[in-house]
Amino acid sequence: MVTLDSSQCKCGRCGKILDISWEIDSVDSREKNMGSESYYSASTNVICPECGNEINCSIQFVEYPDGVLEVPPKVIEISDDRSELETPRVSFGDY
Numbered sequence: 001m002v003t004l005d006s007s008q009c010k011c012g013r014c015g016k017i018l019d020i021s022w023e024i025d026s027v028d029s030r031e032k033n034m035g036s037e038s039y040y041s042a043s044t045n046v047i048c049p050e051c052g053n054e055i056n057c058s059i060q061f062v063e064y065p066d067g068v069l070e071v072p073p074k075v076i077e078i079s080d081d082r083s084e085l086e087t088p089r090v091s092f093g094d095y
């Protein structure tokens with residue numbers, strides 16, 4: 001079970017710090033010699049309560065082998081590139 005902590009984003013329009021939560025999608029998985037390699041994406045969609053700026057962001061990360069973060073989260077797409085987004089910490093449950 002993979003979870004992402006919430007992270008913070010600084011609004012690119014007014015500078016307000018927002019708490020954002022993430023929705024994880026399993027994208028792909030393949031068998032390798034040490035188990036399965038799993039690709040995930042996660043996305044968030046927040047609207048700044050101060051100024052109404054809408055921030056959409058997608059990240060990707062890879063788990064391999066089970067319970068180990070092979071590739072840490074990186075931003076794939078952000079709708080407002082003036083906003084500064086903290087990539088979330090990944091936690092793996094018990095296997």
Ligand SMILES: [Zn+2]
Binds near residue numbers: 013015016050052
């Ligand atoms: Zn704002």
